[in-house]
Amino acid sequence: MGLLRGFAPRNDISGRVFRLPLKEYLTVKDVFGVKDIFGPLMLVEAVEGVTYGELTEVRLPTGDIRRGRVLEISDSTVLVQVFEGTLGIGTDNVRVRFLGKGQEIPVSRDMLGRVFDGEGRVADGGPPIIPEKRLNINGSPINPCARDYPNEFIQTGISTIDGLNTLVRGQKLPIFSGAGLPHARLAAQIARQARLIAAGEEKVGGGATALSGFAVVFAAMGITFEEADYFISEFRKTGAMERAVLFINLAEDPPIERLAVPRMALTAAEYLAFELDMHVLVILTDMTNYSEALREVSAARREVPGRRGYPGYLYTDLATIYERAGRLKGKKGSITQIPILTMPEDDKTHPVPDLTGYITEGQLILSRTLHNRGISPPVDILPSLSRLKDKGIGKGKTREDHADISNQLYAAYARGNSAKELAVILGEGALSPTDRLYVEFSERFDREFVQQGETENRSVEETLNIGWRLLGLLPRKELKRIRPEYLEKYYKPGTRG
Amino acid sequence: MEGIITRVAGPLVVARGLKETKIFDMVKVGHLKLMGEVIEIRGENYSIQVYEETEGIGPGQPVYPSGEPLSVELGPGLIGAIFDGVQRPLDVIEARMGAYIVRGVEYPSLPRDKKWHFQPTAKKGDRVVPGDVLGVVRESPLVVQRIMVPLGIEGELTYIEEKEATLEEVIARINGRGVSQYAPTEITMLQRWPVRQARPPRQKLPPEDPLVTGQRILDTLFPVVKGGTACVPGPFGSGKTVIQQQLAKWADADIIIYVGCGERGNEMADVLLSFPELKDPKSGRPLMERTVLVANTSNMPVAAREASIFTGITIAEYYRDMGYHVALMADSTSRWAEAMREISGRLEEMPGEEGFPPYLGSRLATFYERSGSILCLGSQGRKGTLSVIGSVSPPGGDLSEPVTQATLRVVKVFWSLDDRLASQRHFPAVNWLTSYSLYQPAVDAYAGKRIAPGWKENRKETHRILQREAELEELVRLVGVEALSPEDRLIMEVARMIREDFLHQNAFHEVDTYTPLEKQYLLLEVILKFYTQAQEALKRGVELARIIDLPVREEIAKLRYIPLTQKEVFQRVIDKISEQL
Numbered sequence A: 001m002g003l004l005r006g007f008a009p010r011n012d013i014s015g016r017v018f019r020l021p022l023k024e025y026l027t028v029k030d031v032f033g034v035k036d037i038f039g040p041l042m043l044v045e046a047v048e049g050v051t052y053g054e055l056t057e058v059r060l061p062t063g064d065i066r067r068g069r070v071l072e073i074s075d076s077t078v079l080v081q082v083f084e085g086t087l088g089i090g091t092d093n094v095r096v097r098f099l100g101k102g103q104e105i106p107v108s109r110d111m112l113g114r115v116f117d118g119e120g121r122v123a124d125g126g127p128p129i130i131p132e133k134r135l136n137i138n139g140s141p142i143n144p145c146a147r148d149y150p151n152e153f154i155q156t157g158i159s160t161i162d163g164l165n166t167l168v169r170g171q172k173l174p175i176f177s178g179a180g181l182p183h184a185r186l187a188a189q190i191a192r193q194a195r196l197i198a199a200g201e202e203k204v205g206g207g208a209t210a211l212s213g214f215a216v217v218f219a220a221m222g223i224t225f226e227e228a229d230y231f232i233s234e235f236r237k238t239g240a241m242e243r244a245v246l247f248i249n250l251a252e253d254p255p256i257e258r259l260a261v262p263r264m265a266l267t268a269a270e271y272l273a274f275e276l277d278m279h280v281l282v283i284l285t286d287m288t289n290y291s292e293a294l295r296e297v298s299a300a301r302r303e304v305p306g307r308r309g310y311p312g313y314l315y316t317d318l319a320t321i322y323e324r325a326g327r328l329k330g331k332k333g334s335i336t337q338i339p340i341l342t343m344p345e346d347d348k349t350h351p352v353p354d355l356t357g358y359i360t361e362g363q364l365i366l367s368r369t370l371h372n373r374g375i376s377p378p379v380d381i382l383p384s385l386s387r388l389k390d391k392g393i394g395k396g397k398t399r400e401d402h403a404d405i406s407n408q409l410y411a412a413y414a415r416g417n418s419a420k421e422l423a424v425i426l427g428e429g430a431l432s433p434t435d436r437l438y439v440e441f442s443e444r445f446d447r448e449f450v451q452q453g454e455t456e457n458r459s460v461e462e463t464l465n466i467g468w469r470l471l472g473l474l475p476r477k478e479l480k481r482i483r484p485e486y487l488e489k490y491y492k493p494g495t496r497g
Numbered sequence B: 001m002e003g004i005i006t007r008v009a010g011p012l013v014v015a016r017g018l019k020e021t022k023i024f025d026m027v028k029v030g031h032l033k034l035m036g037e038v039i040e041i042r043g044e045n046y047s048i049q050v051y052e053e054t055e056g057i058g059p060g061q062p063v064y065p066s067g068e069p070l071s072v073e074l075g076p077g078l079i080g081a082i083f084d085g086v087q088r089p090l091d092v093i094e095a096r097m098g099a100y101i102v103r104g105v106e107y108p109s110l111p112r113d114k115k116w117h118f119q120p121t122a123k124k125g126d127r128v129v130p131g132d133v134l135g136v137v138r139e140s141p142l143v144v145q146r147i148m149v150p151l152g153i154e155g156e157l158t159y160i161e162e163k164e165a166t167l168e169e170v171i172a173r174i175n176g177r178g179v180s181q182y183a184p185t186e187i188t189m190l191q192r193w194p195v196r197q198a199r200p201p202r203q204k205l206p207p208e209d210p211l212v213t214g215q216r217i218l219d220t221l222f223p224v225v226k227g228g229t230a231c232v233p234g235p236f237g238s239g240k241t242v243i244q245q246q247l248a249k250w251a252d253a254d255i256i257i258y259v260g261c262g263e264r265g266n267e268m269a270d271v272l273l274s275f276p277e278l279k280d281p282k283s284g285r286p287l288m289e290r291t292v293l294v295a296n297t298s299n300m301p302v303a304a305r306e307a308s309i310f311t312g313i314t315i316a317e318y319y320r321d322m323g324y325h326v327a328l329m330a331d332s333t334s335r336w337a338e339a340m341r342e343i344s345g346r347l348e349e350m351p352g353e354e355g356f357p358p359y360l361g362s363r364l365a366t367f368y369e370r371s372g373s374i375l376c377l378g379s380q381g382r383k384g385t386l387s388v389i390g391s392v393s394p395p396g397g398d399l400s401e402p403v404t405q406a407t408l409r410v411v412k413v414f415w416s417l418d419d420r421l422a423s424q425r426h427f428p429a430v431n432w433l434t435s436y437s438l439y440q441p442a443v444d445a446y447a448g449k450r451i452a453p454g455w456k457e458n459r460k461e462t463h464r465i466l467q468r469e470a471e472l473e474e475l476v477r478l479v480g481v482e483a484l485s486p487e488d489r490l491i492m493e494v495a496r497m498i499r500e501d502f503l504h505q506n507a508f509h510e511v512d513t514y515t516p517l518e519k520q521y522l523l524l525e526v527i528l529k530f531y532t533q534a535q536e537a538l539k540r541g542v543e544l545a546r547i548i549d550l551p552v553r554e555e556i557a558k559l560r561y562i563p564l565t566q567k568e569v570f571q572r573v574i575d576k577i578s579e580q581l
Ligand SMILES: Nc1ncnc2c1ncn2[C@@H]1O[C@H](COP(=O)(O)OP(=O)(O)O)[C@@H](O)[C@H]1O
Pocket: A385, A386, A387, A388, A390, B234, B235, B236, B237, B238, B239, B240, B241, B242, B243, B427, B428, B429, B505, B506, B507, B508
């Protein structure tokens, strides 16, 4: 850089690392001097040596201690965000302690099988964790050069995912849901059935190949007790609990705490994945609640609001969470993320799903219409997408015809659905004979391909074969997205009915 | 003079006591010595945007001035490199510091120890002016870097020598006007340029030749030219990044600058891992040998994202000045605009539309205005071009938002990506009814001469058929398809062929991914031949159903997968059309 010149001799070619002098960093400072309290924030008189992002403890006259974080700081005041909320805090006799470090979490292999609250404290009545390390929950950005491209097929046993929106190890693939839709069941089914199928192994259904050890890190943000309980008992039932780490912030818990929950979960996940070589599946639910907490803080700061009151930096903030998924070169482990969010009014252009979709590597969208028609899991394949699909499928990974058949199923389903719409207005008679075939295709697609039981675990072969069976409804010359050699090999016309 | 921090708010730091520091100067912030840039001065208070995460920075900590504006290093070693938004070498940082980006690290952007073979093209005694080429260095098997006389220096060459030299060794001396009046100016292969300032050309020229991308809908219907500008707005998942990467792979430019601005880390990893494997269609060499990457992903500091666009375009201008055809892809300019918005918000500036700063439009314009076709600086009459293609990520896919609208006011080509097409997996999901290119006349003229005289007619006919299809679809929605005349139903059938057998293009198919102009022409020619002959057949009383069921149609559909080396296949299909009709 040009500025190198100002600091180093021009021939300095060695890299240099600057470290903060430790004594500056690790000193604890105390102050009585709370000036203002508004929303989840407090304005405190400045003390020397306090830094941005520092962890604080707010000590109330009652002896109560609440934790917080420095959001902004000048030489006269410090703005502190209080995780547990400011309810019951006055300006008298409140001592604010600055801890001289950022927010950290203790990590250890023993976290597996344990439940923590939204502050990262043990919440299952068990013994405390003896930490191997304490890690800053904000992490550091992954250097893009250090990333290994995710390309290993994960079989979830669910046709709409494996066949059309394939999940690969190290991907971040959210579920966009709506209030009352069965996203929890879908996520639990993924967590239960997900396994890696190495090339060459036999791909038969029902999990003939061993689960290659997915650990699960589960972060709940503002979800109901029932929903959290559903996941926990699911994990218990299937034995997944002993390789799971849970962070739970429920609907009645302090909202601001939610800002730290996914970061704690991902810090734990990174430790498991990149230091203990595990493959980690991270489930974050519900990111809409998370974003609302961010909006609350932003509003209290009187920042210029972006769309629907969410702060302009929501994108960047979400990215610092989602981008913590992936694989690293030279590391055995990986982090696969399934964030869940509910779309207010089922609207995918709402800022939370919208910005999420701009960051994640695709999305699985649940549809209320399908749900109401009794199709389950109600995955609407048309707006769903896995951006990493193409690198995870094909010969040696799933099957040679996978990409083509997937494209063709999409095209045919889209055409069938628009023909169906037309038929609703004008009647079947207005359709051309070919379009009538498409309508039949799309109806059977919902019933036979999308629909599957909660415990039905289909191999990818089965999934692709169902696809071919349905494409048999259409004349061969309609199947333009499929290479002739695969048509030759797999296409069987006319299994109608 | 060293300053003292008085305020920290996220990426914005305010300091006092920086007296001699000028606006846009670089500074080092806090004990961690984080990189920053002064972006506002109000009396005593200097506002600094910091290019690294500011946790651990606080009032009372020092700020060190550098006395220089944010600049990039220019010289051999750029090709094949990957930089962050402020030109830190990410590969070097990874090798030395590991997988995560550590703060406060400092490495030179270009390697100092590497020796390059400098081959003079000027000789002692020559009079040279800024922009004149002194000599060349083979930077990669695909790129010869031309070492030019820096701006502000001219006179007589008193020394120049062929040698193996590092970036900082003297390769030439110029006696005359220069840095010092008393001694000859020493020239090295390393130059610096402040990123916020455009590098001057001798003259701007009107762009004329197409930038061939091998993407059928782009080249045939909505072409961009070398030195032109284009934008790709679309909601998430509509194919912006794939289009940008396809252009980076196949566009017939000499140099590609790919700026990943606030987008996914894995997309950059994809480019890094695949470009060394992919072959340039012209030379057969790995694509990485003509590519420079600037990667400031969404999780990297937001102020450096703001700088990344300028870093990228300055490197691009440098190669343009050598006389190359350069293409820059910026994915996504919306993230850049958002970075501006965030900094502006922290400065508590008066917000414009949707919180964006009021200068959003003018910033976007200055960026795109750095594109163009030029006569290069210097006395040697080289021509260079710099094409700029920016993605736009409108919230909710709503094109009325400020970034899209401000972009449309400056760019000449609009590739509008359509959610509906993307959800049917019709890719590239470029909407053929709303997209446009203002370069069409220039490209018609070029292709009419170089490819086929019928180019323009075919293109217009294609537009017409697609337009007509949209009208007929409206009608069908009201009365059903059976109510249309056979002629109209034929049009709809042909439009479908155009969509499925020509416009749809699979980026992941080995042949389909790239279509040369000549093949683009042939494909359309075949479909339109079919159309005219089918029309005649209808007039003769042949039934539409029979025409639609002709076996030759399946063969037409397959043509896109036939490489141009088997040109006879195209002729055979044309013959079959005549036979069967
Ligand atoms: N030309 C194409 N051919 C095949 N698939 C494509 C093409 N363009 C886009 N896609 C598909 O669409 C997905 C999303 O495209 P992408 O460019 O990442 O969207 P955006 O950048 O607009 O969010 C890709 O992962 C790919 O599966």
